Amino acid sequence: MNLLESIKRFYASSVGKKLLVALSGVVLLLFLLGHLAGNLLIYMGREAINDYGEFLHHMLHGTGVWFARLGLLAAVTIHVVATIHLVQQNRAARENRYAYETTVRASKASRTMIISGIIILSFVIFHLLQFTILPGPGDQGYYDDQTSDHLRPDVFGMVVRAFQNILVCLFYIVSMGFLCFHLSHGVASVFQTLGLRSEKTAAPIEWFGRAYAAFIFLGNISIPIAVQLGFVHL
Amino acid sequence: MATEKLNLTLKVWRQPSSTAQGEIVTYEAKDIPSTASFLEMLDIVNEELINKGDEPIAFDHDCREGICGMCSLTINGRPHGPGDGVTTCQLHMRSFRNGDTIWIEPFRAQAFPILKDLIVDRSAFDHIIQAGGYISARTGSAVDANAMPIPKPVADYAFDAAACIGCGACVAACKNASAMLFVAAKVEHLGVLPQGKAEKDRRVLGMVRAMDDAGFGNCTNQYECEAVCPKEISATYITKMNRDFAAASIKEAVVNEF
């Protein structure tokens, strides 16, 4: 058996696919943390976050951002495709459902991962359209006109303008709610799938997962709220 | 202890054969002593059905003391019914109240096809064991039993996994009808013992693949299995197996075949 076949075989197995979902999940989790850190720069003012945006775009002579984007795209693709396969198999494994269904321990979040996942995916597409793909040099306020030496995209202005719309804010907050919900099962689940949980660490890991989810949630929703409340303004 | 009499409504899955359509049928169970076991309650109902000229409800059972793993039944949606750490045969009617409606269904999973009424075919479990759930120890070739000391914690860890009775409640409870707890319990029982190390990688790969081939679902770390396991086997055995599977896969891919 050559290496390629081994990889195929690994993917074909249930545990293999789960490991891939977990590993891609780790990539996405770390990205979320990094992304949040970047977002929070908004509280440091226009300069700070726009510097950060510029830094990202000029990393490795402008290729860095593309490496990151491709990496993230790969992670998302693996996460989604493997999950779809797993879900299909799971449905097939019990075609005839119980007439009387009950749940003993499984959390609501764990039972709705696919739904929260789809919502998050839709959100990500909207989010990318709104802040990455659609905005272009022709748009009003695209450039940061406060820097003197050169023109650069005004991340700060874009975000603040967007969150001045209450509907956009609500959409972001609700989406972050689903992300939080997804993570409340997902983070701890990563430890289980990667074989990093034990009787003794099970409870702390569970706690850590929820804390992580809450941190991402609170950090992210603070921005639209801050904009709405006028703490952050143009 | 005074014996109460219970009148119950039973909603029972009836299916004449593996190929026939099944349906939930309602029965009234009258004057069931609270001291009877759940299976004895079904015996009483069956006795009445027979006396009326009907076919009794078919269900698997054998030892009736919670160790053979033959009894199944999903009771009100929960495999082996209410109560932690018990099999259906150990469940007693005092767990129910007069007037209760009880739903009784088979262990549902595509990998456990229904043979009749509440009886399912769990031979998929045997096939998984055949794919590596053993230590190859030719009879007569063993060394002295005390030649290889095994630390008590290791022996205890192996024992906790070995307590599995192969009933299939983990599959029946799992939202995805996954057999991971069953497989992990055997993989880890044997894998952690020094005498089982030689076949460790081969075992975990073989058993997981056999599990997949049998049409069980995938684990989504919800721990329903652990919650209903009549032997209270911990889902951390699954954690350990995930790790062992990953390690064995890498070894298989880059070092040698098993």
Next chain:
Amino acid sequence: MVSDISNDMPDSKIPSGPIADKWTKHKMDSRLINPNNKRKYTVLVVGSGLAGASAAATLAELGYKVKCFCYQDSPRRAHSIAAQGGINSAKNYQNDGDSVHRLFYDTVKGGDFRSREANVHRLAEVSTQIIDQCVAQGVPFAREYGGLLANRSFGGAQVSRTFYARGQTGQQLLIGAYSALSKQIADGGVEMYPRTEMLDLVLVDGHAKGIVVRDMVTGRVYSFAGDTVLLATGGYGNVFYLSTNATGCNVTAAYRAHKKGAYFANPCYTQIHPTCIPVSGSYQSKLTLMSESLRNDGRVWVPKKAGDRRLPSEIPDAERDYYLERKYPSFGNLAPRDIASRGAKEVCDEGRGVGDTGLGVYLDFSAAIQRDGEHTVREKYGNLFQMYEQITGENAYQSPMRIFPAVHYTMGGLWVDYNLMSNIPGLHVLGEANFSDHGANRLGASALMQGLADGYFVIPSTIANYLASETPGTVTTEHEAFREVEDEVRQRIDQFLSINGKRSVDSFHRELGLLVWDKCGMARDEAGLTEALQRIPELRAEFWENVRVPGDNANVNQELEKAGRVADFLEFAELLCHDARHRKESCGGHFRTEHQTDDGEAKRNDADFAYVGAWEHRGVGNEPELHKENLEFENVQLAIRSYK
């Protein structure tokens, strides 16, 4: 009265020479089959408990083609799994004076001098290999912190020779054998047929050459031909309806073989276990055993006054009768199983039994709780107290447990020679299904030992003594003998389905059980047995006229399965009572009230009954013919078992 007693027993093939050398000598003298030829022989193994699974796996390892059958849905479920206590072995790891000879001696004595010395010695010899084998398979026996195996003293033994895996020793050993069997199934050495019940034996020219089975899922009746048949089908305790056996345990395979000519030996030796949870009502389907270890700390008592219905806490100490301590001051509550059981029966017969049914005695832990604290008691017996509470709903830390004896194990079984072959050439019998090693009473932790000894170590060596003289594969299912037996089996099934009477199979089984328990249970007498022998045929006649078996034979039909088993119990019960009536002595699990000492102890009669009673079938309803194998004791002194 037994009309015919003949002494034309087949040769028991006990090797000559000193007892300690017999097995070695026998193995050396046994025939061998060339490895290339082994695969030409087909061995049919019926039953997949400790004996059956270990035999099937080991014979397949040796190269024989094995087909294995069990009525359960998987070979992992056989009732060996329920054994709690442990398995004896003369390892002497504790250095407390144990030896093969001591285990041999204890087993012969424990069997009340009614077993074959040579078989028992072999059992003691291979007991050490069993532990090695099981550990190699990954059986998680209890260990000490240093990593070495732990032992405990069990069932009143004076040495600690019992290996155990918490309270689940049987389960762990069976899973070990099952895993060995599974490997052989995967390797193609064994074809496994679960949910397949043997309904009859096929003889060709007087040799056992096949079986007729019923596929319990499709109802199909068909046959398998083989060069030899191994029955490892367990005991017949369910003739009493209520027992600690699994509900599916049955005598059919052994009894069908008996009807085809195999001698049934010592059926009256039935073991009643003293610490079971009492019956709570007529619906009860099974009795649950609690480990005997409870008697280490529990005190057994009943009220002194008959009919005393007060709560146990309201009965002052002076009005309690701790009858085991009173009658057996040195062993007290630890008196052996048969004695403790009989004690309970006596006090209940006197109307001093406790609980709603009056069939129970107290097992009281209050003294132990007071002495050692509830915590210590919980540590030792927590799981048993929990089990008791699950079943009875009572908290035994607060009020005493109620216990009562229950049928647990049957020492009798098909007669076999030293090679484990019955008097039918080619029919081998292993484990509880044979009669060979326990005499009139089995010691605790010896059943597992015997099952595995037979399967792993004895039959693999002795089977060639039969097979080597047989040309493999000469008989196929095309032989007309198969068609004849298949037709008989089908006719019987059709008959069950067509009677369409008014009573369920269970109702007959329950009635039979009560009758046998009453007349041939813990204490037996001539009048009762004679009455039973009269009533059993009546009940059987009613069964064949009035049983109702709903459904058909095209599918799973559990009533049909039970009907076949109960029909055989209805015949077998008669054999049991015949044997009990003929054995005019008390020994081990067989207590005849006419034969007791002045203080109520069992009185053996070595002059007239130191033999194996092997019965030959002579037609349903006819008295069986007794054959005697005299027991010679050259290495142990016949003595009276005393536990005073």
